[in-house]
Amino acid sequence: MRVLHVISTLGPGGAGHQLRLLVRRLPHESEVVTLSPPAASTDMLRPEGARVHHLSSRGDHDPAAIGRLRRLMRAGHYDVVHTHLYRASVLGRIAARLAGVPHVVATEHHLGAEAIEGRRISPGVRALYLAGERLGQITIAASPAIAGRLRAWGVPDTRLTTIPKAIDAREYRFDPELRDAARARLDIAPGVPVIGGIGRLEPDKRFDLLIRALTEVPGATLLLVGDGPARAALERLADIEGVAGRVRFAGVVGHVREMLCAMDVFASPGQETFGLATLEAIASGLPALYAACAPLEERAAARAPVRGTQRLSRDRESLPRALRAELLCLAERDGKRLPARSTGFRYDADHLAASVGRLYERMAEGPGRRRIIAPLLAYRGRFGRKNSFPLPGGNVRNA
Known part of the structure; x- marks a missing residue:
């Protein structure tokens, strides 16, 4: 089976x-096309044998990019096109149908309550996605x-499945030299x-709470890894709170393992x-x-909490109090690391690949869909007649 993955951007973290x-573990011939300029991080795919194509687009409404994608798909004779992120899903699905x-299939990695990939969810954005x-x-x-937000938008259950994000815990093992x-x-x-x-430095990550909490944790340094629109405001806040000398902004890194090794306590x-x-932090022994x-909430609900993890309450004092307690525990351990932990196979990269692989196989059991115009004309979503196209082989939920 030949698979083409289309992704908006192939950065060092997140969906990339x-x-x-996924590509490293799928037993299929896979290629990747990114809709952003070439980046050094794409080299991470090449040792696994995946060819990477670079095809820049000017936005979500880019007929020229659709045309280039269509030509690439026709030339490659792919059995499956798998899109990732909003722009890739909008342009890639149209191009795939035009190419026959x-x-x-599409994966939604990030679908915030208010924004997708930094843009507000306006009626136009939603309508374009649903079409x-x-x-x-x-x-x-x-x-x-x-999944809940997609259902609220009007995506039918018969066209929706949940396969959770995953990690390879071995990538985050602690190294004292690092x-x-x-x-x-x-x-x-x-x-x-x-x-x-x-994480991305944006308001909903609430890194401002960490900076304020630092004022109540004497002697500690705060390390923030990532970049984003809130960085300048966070730097100003550190200045105002008088802790600028104890805050380090590491920016975007290729892989977070080294930064995790430098930490003693992780807070989100x-x-x-x-x-x-x-999950990456506990795999590193933090x-x-x-x-x-x-994943940790699921374990706690099942009365099988993961050692060394604590859920913060909404109490303003919860974070600084928990940080002070963890640093006391660190002193009692003489600075020793906790053992690496995980939340089980459900959030392991092998499970991710196995679930996606089974989904491809189920789709391949039935005839593919090559109609192009009919689905667009038939679609009326929540504003009119319900009209859905069943998946080959029936409902594929929670693969």
């Missing part, structure tokens, strides 16, 4: 890394929250306790997150404080 984990690709959705066969939601190198580069002395946060104070960075992390 999820795609790398038998099977089209394109009719040209595919199924949409994979990367979390239950994303720790020393990272701390030296960040100008952090060996004995200083480091509180860490990872944002409520709007799946919690993948928290104690983890979190406001939201679906």
Whole structure:
């Protein structure tokens, strides 16, 4: 089976890394096309044998990009086109149908309550997405929250499945040499306790709470890994709170392992997150404080909590109090790392690939769809007659 993955941007983390984990494990001939300019991070795919095409687009409404994608798809004779992220899904699904690709699937990695890939969810954005959705066969939601939002938009259950995000825990194993190198580069002395946060620097990640909490945790340094529109505001806040000298902004990194090795406690104070960075932190042997992390919440609900993890309450004092307690525990352990932990196979990269592989096989059991105009004309969504196209082989939920 030949598979073409179309992704809006193939950056070092997020959806780009999820795609790398998937491509490395799928038993199919896979190629990747990115709709952004070439980046050094794409080299991470090449050792696995995946060819990477670069095809820049000017936006979500780019007929020229659709034409280039269509030519690439026709020349490649692909059996499956798998799109990732909003722009790739809009342009890629149209191009795949124009090229006559038998099977089209999309993965929604990030679908915030208010924005997609940094843009507001306006009626036009939603309508464009839903019109394109009719040209595919199924949409994979990367979390239950994303699945719920897609249902609220009007995507039928028969065209929706949930396959959660995943990690390869081996990628985050602790290395004391990496720790020393990272701390030296960040100008952090060996004995200083480091509180860490990872993610895009935007308001809903609530890294401002970490900066305010730092004022109540004497002697500790805060390490924030990532970049985004809130960085300048966070730098100003650190200045105002008098802790600018104890905050390090590492920016975007190719892989977070080294930064995790440099930390002593991980904290994720944002409520709007799946919690993948928290899973990476516990795989590195860090104690983890979190406001939201679906996998850890599942374990806690099943009365099987993961050692060294604590869910933060909405109490303003919860975060600084928990940080102080973890640093006391760190001192009692003489700075030793906790063992690497995980939340089980459901959030492992092998499970991700196996689930997607089974989905491809189920689609291949029946005839592909080559109609192009009819799905667009038939689509009326929530504003008119319900009209859905069943998947080959029936409903494919929770693959």
